[in-house]
Amino acid sequence: PLTKAFGWTISQVTFAFTLAILMLCFAAFSGGLWMRKVGPRKVAIAAGIFYGLGVFLASFSAGHLWWLYWSYGVLAGIGLGLGYIVPVATLVKWFPDRRGMITGLAVAGFGAGALITAPIASRLIASIGVLKTFAVLGIAYFIAVTGSALFMRDPPPNYQPAGWTPTAAQKKERTARDYTLREALSTWQWYALWALLFLNTCAG
Template identity: 45%
Template structure:
């Protein structure tokens, strides 16, 4: 029997590595100045990677379920490591196309597979703390950029851009491979000793999943699409805020350039902290209730942002929205497990992560289109207030429908066997 906390540490090692991709901004200026590539050409690689991260998570979800977390994470390590190290070769050869294929294509595929590989396994190892378990892994993803950014910046000054990619690519591969080597699913019907004792003494009740479905069956349910819609809106709002927080704060409340830069750094902390904090809270409040709280917070935030003149309050509202964005990622796989069971939760989680790619495109495009046509960020706040209100209504509807489904199940379970068999015949 393996130690489940070391399994969690292995998952964090994988997510820390692929999360390093979020430090991409540190490469932009050096590539433009040193290589003579345009800012657009450099940005395309990151766009390809982020688009592929969500879609590859969906396409390879079945692969992860079929081959297990260890093989899948090793494939992710090879793809992501090769993508990062290959970027160094592209820089050395002065080939933008090769850079798009390595940093964009290979790293994007590795990121998507590496993201979902350990999460479904953690859910099975932590039946008593699903939220905390997924929160730890996804926190690692958020923290990856905080570690990579200063390391990459220092390496580029010391050894150059190509060698930086070689070193980081090798480092990511080793860390991911070591994590993958230890990860394995728990025995069937695994339950930690503390949970067993709590159930035996009556201190704890076993919270059963709503049902056990395959990925193919799950996508045919309205609960899947309700959760998908909620996650898409939550992701779009969060990425929108991340993409324009600095100029928005400077324009709306007159925040200084230095203050806006500090805000962006603090947003990274709230993004990562929200992933762990909200996930841990969901083990006590319930996943459906946490999503309702997300939307209540954001409704209030988007209502207050256009009328707020105080710099500190304005920043606090932005940070709350960003924490809900991070919390949505950590609560998603646990919520999927609650609704559809753990049979193919990796594949289901992968399908739900298409919202990651779509939200990454939809949020920034919407804010730029509104700002471009109106010349103000104020209509943006009201637009997202409307979208978040829709998500809030869906979250209430989902909660009521889950309760209705549970009551129907209870009636069926309480029905006498003889009576059931006569009805069936």
């Protein structure tokens, strides 16, 4: 729709998404560090503000490609990164007995959101135009994410699910000690995991 409305090329428009993914990378990293200090709720609220505001401001990008990059690419991208890290990191603390399943569900939910919003966005674009659609979705995202953020909190210290006692194998899955960021960056496992996620993103 943007290419038809303003004469931009597909590569010019899709660069906004590329920029958003780049900002997701940096925001998820910094958001994870921030969340250790302030907890998941504040980070999730910030995610809703950045993403909702970024998408909403994209509605003012008529004829101004740089504004699309700034609003959707940078601001919304930061919101994506902050919003991605919060549920994944928080859920594994609440469900240590189901780490694999709960992480999979969280990541699947992140991707499955497009299945819901894509047809809604298509109908909105057809009825009110692409720019007004940005405005409507921006407001909706802000309300949905910040509203959900109010329920985000870490479990109490030494929490474990009722009736669950970790097995020897589950205890062994944890390292003997927690690593600092500097220490983690000196291990090959960190780079192997980073490469895996990098290639996963490159694949789409």
